[in-house]
Every structure is written in C-alpha cells, then in structure tokens.
Amino acid sequence: MNPIRLHTLLTIVDEGSFEIAAAVLGISPSAVSQRIKALEKEAGRVLLRRSTPVTATPAGEVLVQAARQMALLEAETLAALRGRIAKVPLSVVVNADSLATWFKPVLADVASWDQATLQLRIEDESHSLNLLRRGDALGAVTKEKTPVSGCDSIELGSMRYVSVSNPWLLDRYTNNGVVDWEKMPALRFGPRDQLQTTDLRGRVEQLPNTRRISQIPSAEAFVEATRVGLGWSLLPIQDAKPLLEAGEIVLLDDRVLEVPLYWQRWRLESPSLERLTESVQQAAANMYSNI
Incomplete structure (x- = not known):
C-alpha cells in the first residue's frame, strides 16, 4: 500500500482530527481526505470513524499498526545511514503506579540515548493491551501474560500493594476493633481501576452498592489524598513505606x-525497541x- 497514505492515516489517528493532521503534514484538509478515500478504496474497507476524536475501525487498526512499524523502521534506517540524531518514536503504555515507582530508571536510560524519543501513555495495566492491539504502542506494561498476536510477553515481577489510611480515618470507621469496610470512604485512581474492588472481596460478604469513592487520577495526588484522609487506598509498598514510618498513614x-506485571512488545527487529526492553x-x- 502507498506509504504516504499510510502515514497520513497514522497522523490522523494520533492527532484525532483531519484538520490537525493536515496542519502537521503541511497539506490541505482536502488532500488529507483524498488520501484516506484512496486508501479506503484500496483496502475495500472503511478505515476511520468520522467522530470527535477520529478513531480507527478494526480494519484501520491493522493498517495503523503497520504504519507505526514502518515509521519506526524508517527513523532507525535514517539514523543509521545518515549518522545523525533521528527521532525514533518509542510509544509505550504504562500504568501510573509503575511510572511513579520502578519505571523511573527507564526514563533516565532513554535520556542518555542519542536517537530516541519516548512517548508514554498512562493506562491501567488491565487495559493497556487494547492500545497495543490497535498499534498505538510498541510496548506495554500489562498484567496479561498471554501475548497479543505478533508480540512477545516477558515476565517482569509483581507490584505489591498494601491497604492503608490516615490514622484518624481508621479510628472513625473502626467498631470494637473491626474495620467497617462497607462505610469507610475509599480512593480510586480512575474508572477502570479495579484494585480496590478486588481487595474488598473476601473482606465483605457482598460489595456495597453505594460507597463514598473519590477518584484521583494522579499518582502523586493519590498518595496525598490517602495521607490527608480523603479515603483508604491500596498503595504500592514503595509509596507507603516512608509514610508508614513517619506515622502519617497506618496499615489496615x-x-x-x-499484581503480576508483564512487558508485551511487538515482535519486531528494532535496535531501539530491544534496548528499551532491556x-x-x-x-x-x-x-x-x-523496599
């Protein structure tokens, strides 16, 4: 297929708009539309949902994945041939807890490379594979062991979480030495965060229909919300340890x-991707x- 049309498709999906893609590519919106119509005619399928933002159809996702692979290989080839810095787009999906704790050294590593740029997307580890399947990422930190088609799955270890709260919050929701899990306010990172619900199973006979749950979509703010008593939470041991030692939070x-973690990456011969995996x-x- 025409590589220019594939690149146009990738740009639209990444930018979420025909108009913005046209500005990025330096062509008119009409030219962008003509390229996509020609590509859809060649594929015999509708490739894009004309919504806001624009998204790829299942057929489009296949071509987006191919286009992203081509972009990576092209950038690496240019870097090798011209002997100069080239932007190699390493798109990675990682959950917020990992990014805030053990993943940080990866940022330092990539900073020392001359020919790479890192594009991170924050997503719950249960849902990161969707981005990998769609071709929106070259690698993903996930809790799913079974590899996506065309990818390798590498075991990383496990994130360890403990249930904690502000001391006064625990006192307020403790009756005769027993924690009232059903009524104590709780924290959740985002709508897809199921860790707290998973942890509650076995603590209560039935998950309560109505609970006070605050949503805090920032790893740093999530820790702070726990510290000040907005709700109880599950914190990575790395985050909980200093606050426990200072007496600002207590174990419940x-x-x-x-939570087991795996690194899933495209099965692609790419020096940059190999280096990132290491x-x-x-x-x-x-x-x-x-710890």
Missing part, C-alpha cells in the same frame, strides 16, 4: 495484594531494591 491489615527488564528487576 497485614494483607499484601500482588531497560524495562532491568528496572523491573530492581523493583524491590528500595
């Missing part, structure tokens, strides 16, 4: 929730060094 019990594995191997 001795349970430790372990960096992710090394960072994960050091996950508990500061």
Whole structure:
C-alpha cells in the first residue's frame, strides 16, 4: 500500500482530527481526505470513524499498526545511514503506579540515548493491551501474560500493594476493633481501576452498592489524598513505606495484594525497541531494591 497514505492515516489517528493532521503534514484538509478515500478504496474497507476524536475501525487498526512499524523502521534506517540524531518514536503504555515507582530508571536510560524519543501513555495495566492491539504502542506494561498476536510477553515481577489510611480515618470507621469496610470512604485512581474492588472481596460478604469513592487520577495526588484522609487506598509498598514510618498513614491489615506485571512488545527487529526492553527488564528487576 502507498506509504504516504499510510502515514497520513497514522497522523490522523494520533492527532484525532483531519484538520490537525493536515496542519502537521503541511497539506490541505482536502488532500488529507483524498488520501484516506484512496486508501479506503484500496483496502475495500472503511478505515476511520468520522467522530470527535477520529478513531480507527478494526480494519484501520491493522493498517495503523503497520504504519507505526514502518515509521519506526524508517527513523532507525535514517539514523543509521545518515549518522545523525533521528527521532525514533518509542510509544509505550504504562500504568501510573509503575511510572511513579520502578519505571523511573527507564526514563533516565532513554535520556542518555542519542536517537530516541519516548512517548508514554498512562493506562491501567488491565487495559493497556487494547492500545497495543490497535498499534498505538510498541510496548506495554500489562498484567496479561498471554501475548497479543505478533508480540512477545516477558515476565517482569509483581507490584505489591498494601491497604492503608490516615490514622484518624481508621479510628472513625473502626467498631470494637473491626474495620467497617462497607462505610469507610475509599480512593480510586480512575474508572477502570479495579484494585480496590478486588481487595474488598473476601473482606465483605457482598460489595456495597453505594460507597463514598473519590477518584484521583494522579499518582502523586493519590498518595496525598490517602495521607490527608480523603479515603483508604491500596498503595504500592514503595509509596507507603516512608509514610508508614513517619506515622502519617497506618496499615489496615497485614494483607499484601500482588499484581503480576508483564512487558508485551511487538515482535519486531528494532535496535531501539530491544534496548528499551532491556531497560524495562532491568528496572523491573530492581523493583524491590528500595523496599
């Protein structure tokens, strides 16, 4: 298929708009539309949903994945041939807790490379594979072991979480030494965050229909909301340890929730992707060094 049309398709999906894609490509919106119509005619399928933002159809996702692979290989080839810095787009999906803790050394590694740029997307580890399947990422930190078609799955280890709260919040919702899990306010990172619900199973006979749940979509703010008593939460041990030692939060019990993590990446011969994979594995191997 025409590589210019594929690149146009990728740009539209990344930017979410025909008009913005036209500005990025330096052509008219009409030219963008003509390229996509020609590509759809060639594929015999509708490739884009003309919504806001514009998204790829299942057929379009296949071509977006191919276009992203081509972009990576092209950038690396230019870097190798011309011997100069080229932007190699390493698109990665990672959950917020990992990014705020063990993943940080990966940022330092990539900073030392001359020919790479890192594009991170924050997504719950349960849903990151959707972005990998669509071709929106080259690699993803996920809790799913089974590899996506065309990808390799590498075991990284487990994130360990503990249930904690502000001391006064625990006192307020403790009756005769028993925590009132059904009524105590709770924290959730986002609408797809199921860790807290998973942790509640086994603590209560039935999950309550109505609970006070605050949504805090920032790893740093989530820790702070726990510290000040907005709700109880599950924190990575790395985040909880200093606050526990300072007495600003307390453990609700001795349970430790372990979430296995895997690195799924495209099965693609790419020096940059190989280097990134090595960096992710090394960072994960050091996950508990500061616990």
